[in-house]
Amino acid sequence: MANFRRFRPDDLNKFSKCNLDQYTETYELGFYMQYHAKWPSLFQVAEDQDGNIIGYIMGKLESSPEVYQYSEHYLPWHAHITAVTVAPEARRLGIGRLLTQHLEVAADANNAWFVDLFVRVTNDKAIAFYKSMGYSVFRTVKDYYGDHSTDPTLNSEDAYDMRKPCKRDVKLEHIRENGEKFEVNPEDVW
Numbered sequence: 004m005a006n007f008r009r010f011r012p013d014d015l016n017k018f019s020k021c022n023l024d025q026y027t028e029t030y031e032l033g034f035y036m037q038y039h040a041k042w043p044s045l046f047q048v049a050e051d052q053d054g055n056i057i058g059y060i061m062g063k064l065e066s067s068p069e070v071y072q073y074s075e076h077y078l079p080w081h082a083h084i085t086a087v088t089v090a091p092e093a094r095r096l097g098i099g100r101l102l103t104q105h106l107e108v109a110a111d112a113n114n115a116w117f118v119d120l121f122v123r124v125t126n127d128k129a130i131a132f133y134k135s136m137g138y139s140v141f142r143t144v145k146d147y148y149g150d151h152s153t154d155p156t157l158n159s160e161d162a163y164d165m166r167k168p169c170k171r172d173v174k175l176e177h178i179r180e181n182g183e184k185f186e187v188n189p190e191d192v193w
């Protein structure tokens with residue numbers, strides 16, 4: 004079975020089982036190291052008995068810049084899932100769920116209001132995965148992947164911004180019903 008632990012820099016040599024997937028973005032090395040340096044508890048890996056990385060999650064804690072605090076799009080203190088991926092051979096074994104639950108516990112420990120993420124509107128499997136864990140669509144970001152995607156085989160596309168409230172949000176003030184219909188442009192997302 005899988006062993007779960009914090010990411011270490013030498014894990015970057017062992018990401019290929021996960022990163023060949025078309026929905027898993029491969030970033031510059033410095034991007035991974037920034038997450039490792041700033042939010043080490045939100046960067047977790049799952050490894051198999053041979054030491055291969057068969058899943059990982061990268062996350063961060065943030066809020067919108069203070070200057071936007073009166074904007075309707077202002078994001079209060081929250082945890083963000085930047086990437087979660089599981090190698091094809093290891094899917095449907097609960098690894099993605101365990102990685103995500105670990106990040107949610109860290110979000111609560113850091114007094115976040117919610118956990119959020121962006122997902123392509125056609126990534127049905129990931130959307131089903133997030134919904135199974137209690138996430139719902141907060142808004143649709145038009146053409147979010149137009150400029151952000153590095154994979155030329157994927158089309159320009161809208162994103163769902165999905166959220167799950169943390170324990171702190173007892174009144175459920177940071178989620179909404181029918182968020183699919185609430186459309187914003189990428190420049191409204193900070």
Ligand SMILES: CC(C)(COP(=O)(O)OP(=O)(O)OC[C@H]1O[C@@H](n2cnc3c(N)ncnc32)[C@H](O)[C@@H]1OP(=O)(O)O)[C@@H](O)C(=O)NCCC(=O)NCCS
Pocket residue numbers: 024026027087088089090093094095096097098099100101120121122123126127128129131132133135
């Ligand atoms: C999305 C992803 C991380 C899920 O990882 P996983 O380890 O296979 O997920 P889990 O086994 O923990 O699944 C938990 C639940 O999510 C749902 N789920 C997961 N994969 C699903 C699928 N392919 N179809 C429908 N529901 C799915 C199920 O309810 C599942 O519970 P069950 O197996 O008891 O029915 C994985 O499919 C993946 O790496 N996809 C490619 C990368 C990607 O799209 N990442 C998200 C980008 S935003």
